[in-house]
Amino acid sequence: MSKPIPIPALRAGQFYESLETNEVRSHRDGTPLALVSQVNAGLVRRDLRKQERSPDPFADLSVVEMIDVCRRAGELFMQAELPLNDQGDRQGPEQYVETLSATSGLPHVLCRRNMDKIHSVFAEMPRILKGLTRGLDLSVLEAGIGEQDGVPVSYVPQTNSLGIVLPSNSPGVNSLWIPALALKIPVVLKPGREEPWTPLRIMQAFIEAGAPREAFSYYPTDHEGAASILEQCGRGLIFGDAKTTAQYAQNPGIEIHGPGWSKVLVGSDEIERWRDHLDVLADSVAANGGRSCVNASAIIVPAHGDEIAEALAERLARIEARPAADPEAQLSAFANPKVAEWIDSTIDAGLAQGGAEDLTARFRTGPRRVEVEGSTYLLPTVVRCQRFDHPLANTEFLFPYVSVVELPEDEWIETLGPSLVVSAITKNTVLQSRLLRSPEIHRLNLGPVPTGHVEWDQPHEGNLFEFLYARRAIQRAAQW
Amino acid sequence: MSTRPQDPEQARAQLDAHIREIVPWHFSPETGSPFWLEWAQKAGWDPAHEVQGFDDLVRFGHFDGEHLRVEQPERFAPKAYAGKPFTIFETGGTTGMPKQRIGWEDYKIDYSEFSETLDDDAFPRNHYWLMMGPTGPRRLRLSIEHLANVRGCSCYFIDLDPRWVKRLIREGHGDQAKAYMVHVVDQAVTILKHRKVSALFTTPKLLEALSERVSIPEAGIQGVFCGGTEMSPQILRFLVEEVLEDEVKLVPTYGNTLMGLAHSKPTLREDGYSVTYHAPQPRAVLRVVQPEATDELVDYDAWGRVELTTLTREFFMPRFLERDEAIRRRPYDEYPWDGVGEVRPFRANEEKIVEGVY
Structure with missing residues (x-):
């Protein structure tokens, strides 16, 4: 050069x-x-x-x-x-x-x-x-x-x-x-x-x-x-x-x-068909290297939290760190490796508190932080949190990271907090209308729409x- | 005043001769100060006889600035000045007990000498100056007035209390700090509107703030003497080309209560706005030393920590490590001894660890 x-x-x-x-x-x-x-x-x-x-x-x-x-x-x-x-x-x-x-x-x-x-x-x-x-x-x-x-x-x-x-x-x-x-x-x-x-x-x-x-x-x-x-x-x-x-x-x-604190919600009317929506969940978390504020950082469900987290972890753990020019690459490297180090240790510290498990660790063969051709990457991470107030439950990091939390549907609106994007996979009109009235949601996707999806005739952020x-x-x- | 040396060798000889005069003065019972006489007793050696030149100052180690906070000021008064009230000067913008330096005529000597370097076209004689900056207990206040006076001028003053600004910022009252700056600049604008002023002393930030309110050349200013905080090449270029509209002469300076003032090399533009200052040797010596081995100088054009030695009959301060760093610069015709370039706060450029998360 x-x-x-x-x-x-x-x-x-x-x-x-x-x-x-x-x-x-x-x-x-x-x-x-x-x-x-x-x-x-x-x-x-x-x-x-x-x-x-x-x-x-x-x-x-x-x-x-x-x-x-x-x-x-x-x-x-x-x-x-x-x-x-x-x-x-x-x-x-x-x-x-x-x-x-x-x-x-x-x-x-x-x-x-x-x-x-x-x-x-x-x-x-x-x-x-x-x-x-x-x-x-x-x-x-x-x-x-x-x-x-x-x-x-x-x-x-x-x-x-x-x-x-x-x-x-x-x-x-x-x-x-x-x-x-x-x-x-x-x-x-x-x-x-x-x-x-x-x-x-x-x-x-x-x-x-x-x-x-x-x-x-x-x-x-x-x-x-x-x-x-x-x-x-x-x-x-x-x-x-x-x-x-x-x-x-x-x-x-x-x-x-x-931070976007974007989320995917799967309503109780759709929860038994959660496998059909796995693509939307994976895409919401990992599209664009998981770096955007429109990437989902939390998935909230009324039931099946363990199974959903495990299936998603299995899916996302297939994403590998690949060299920049590889056409199959899906992850971004960290321009400053210290940031990756900090994120990695923050997640570990959260896990050490209990009440949360990194399910992707079951499917990975090595650590979360890896180096490929001189670049540092964090591999996708799905954390199953027992409570929404766990420090790892509603937090956002600069890589494909998501928490999966079970929460009764009637507690969603008051618990969600500010959310740049919410994809609500539900046909329950009562729930839909409650979401539509929530001032904390900036963009609401109704149905199985990945959080990163953009319609150009809609205002963005x-x-x-x-x-x-x-x-x-x-x-x-x-x-x- | 001794004659100006012609080359580094003569400068060094002049400095060593000056040291052979000044050190015995401070360490002789007839003329010396209680502080240094007691120091010599405890040290177990006799600086009055054993110091023959600058190299011997290494035996003092680095002067601990805390003495200037802890000791009563009269402890630094040489016996030769007994009965003459002294002026107490304090250092810049710190809070708590400030460092204090006493003096009688030093500031007048420094600034009379400096006046000779100023261009009469940019700093006209028999006219008016304005100082906008830290006055109060600082040496600068009397120094600027003296500088104006030796040039036949009188000076208007507008105070800025840096201790208050630092406190506001530290306590998170950025809006009040800004309001205070506006208040200070307002007063300068008023003076410039109603009075004839041709020369200005101020700090880089205040100069910039003033130029946001009035055109400095249009206000009648012909020369600006500027110091107090770091001036990077880009800031200097901005001040010269834009703030002063390429019309007003800028003379940057580096100085403080403990040293006096260092003179800047006049070839600012030719040097790519990288400013070099030379101490008023032999009355003060600036060296650029290795931060981790402070007895050693850094190479020319390399960065290191600034070390100040002050050597006047009124005040002796060997090898004080400033909280500044600079580039070691070569001697040149006008000032045939080392200079310090692009002075900035010590370790200003060390990276913050988690920078650029977003």
Whole structure:
């Protein structure tokens, strides 16, 4: 491998090479792959203040034109060699997959799957916007005023830009902010430390497809810089653990994407047919390497907990750690092996307390933490917990991990707690309606739908349109 | 003041000669301080006669900063100053009992000497300065006023109490710390709006915060003398190119109550904004030593811990290990002795173990 590639920041579309860089290395052999410019918080604040006074970069573009830009950007994202800096370094899709895999630990096959997911967002933009706006005539966003179902409507942008503090765990999360551009809101983004690639590739695809360059700011920065982005952009998204995000919990301008605590519930009407649903359970736990917040971390059943846990353990224990380029690979390596070590010991400590058993241990031939070709992996783990308040019962880790807990159906609603996704496998209409009324469930799948399944006309993790635009009362005098 | 040495050899000879003058001064019953005279008695050797140069200072070991907290200040007063009230200066932003250093004229000597290095275009004579930063019991407060005065200027002062800021942050009141910063900057904005000021002393953070409120060149500032916290190359570049809009002269400094101030090499931009400071030798000596073997210097261009020796008639402090680290830099024409580069808090760059879980 040649020299590490310099990755500058983008200041309203202009490359800026900082004197401070962060070396992003291959987690496998330590080869430096990128030198990512780190910008100081003061620079971010200064730029954002300037942005407040700058003209709207989307002034000459309609939403319809931006949808077309999205379609072209999606193609470019999948196929083109896109610039990484202003020194002539460009990255094609294969190189993108390889470097992303090397720095984030995702196997190639999952990198490609995430690429496909991102591409779908670009390509499905008309459906996504229709879902988010419930079919609003999008010219209302240009005119500021219009009609929906015969009712006058007016929408006002709530911000000049959307700030986004990204994680490193899965490139797929970038799909969340892409619609902001179609809605003509510039983005200000801090990439995850080990994942500078995906957000930059998306931005460059947008720019090459004809989006205004000024609408893209990319600031690899520290905690203070991240806080400045969230504080100064009128709207912000932050990804992180509960501790990182807690300080923003009371801020309505900041949407938190913390742990998902996603769950699958199998109702008593379906529980005797649990074997029919094993595929959905396994997919909910292990799809995308089990790294996403939409992966199920708990399965709640009224009966047969032991058998379900055992069958699922047997199924998931077949997943092996394989080298990154193996087309059969399903697990992601840990870019930082210390994180794997910490998770492994946390699970062991939970098991040592009693009341919980790692059933996958019966089917594994070795330990949970393994090394393959210099990379560290955690093998899928199914823990049968006797109680829902066990520390291992409702917890989420960065690999395919799930607890199986028996709980009487009438206790579910008050016990579930915040859940990004709940897949409820039940036809019991009373139970369904109780779930439908629960404010703690963000996305409810009714029936055997894996937790990671996405319908593009449904809002994902909050309605981005309603976050960025507010409906204002509008009244016009007759004949005016 | 002795003549400026021309090369490292002359600098070393000058330093050793200075040590042969200063050490006997502090260890002679006629002139020395109670603290050092008692120290020598207990140590069982006679520094007044046995120290012939810098290499002999190794026999003192590292000065323990706790003495400056525990001992009453008069214990450090050389007998030669008996009857002359001293000024008590305290170190920066710590809480609890601060370290104290006493002095009479040292700060004036240091800052008069420093004044000679300032460019009159950027820091005009016979005008006005503004200091926005830690005043209170710090040496800096009187030093900046003296610096302004020797240049024929007067100085406005706005205080920032770093001990209060640290306490607010430690107790989780980040919002109050921010409000306090705003309060400090508000006052500076008011002065700049109503008074003519051409030179500013402040800290990097406050300078940045001030520039978020006013354009510093448009406010009439021509030169900024800046110090107090770490300044990485990127921060310095940002301050020069953006905060000061490439129009105002920036003079970074490294200093503290125990040393005085080190002068920065003026070739900041040419050096890629990697700043190098040189101690006001022979009155103070900065060395970059190996953290695990502190009698040894690190190689040039390598990182190590900063060691300070202060050698004036008013204050003697051998080989104090600062809570800072720096790159050891080579001597150059203007300052033909070692410099310290890119000073930052000691072990600032050690990785946190579980970083980047998300």
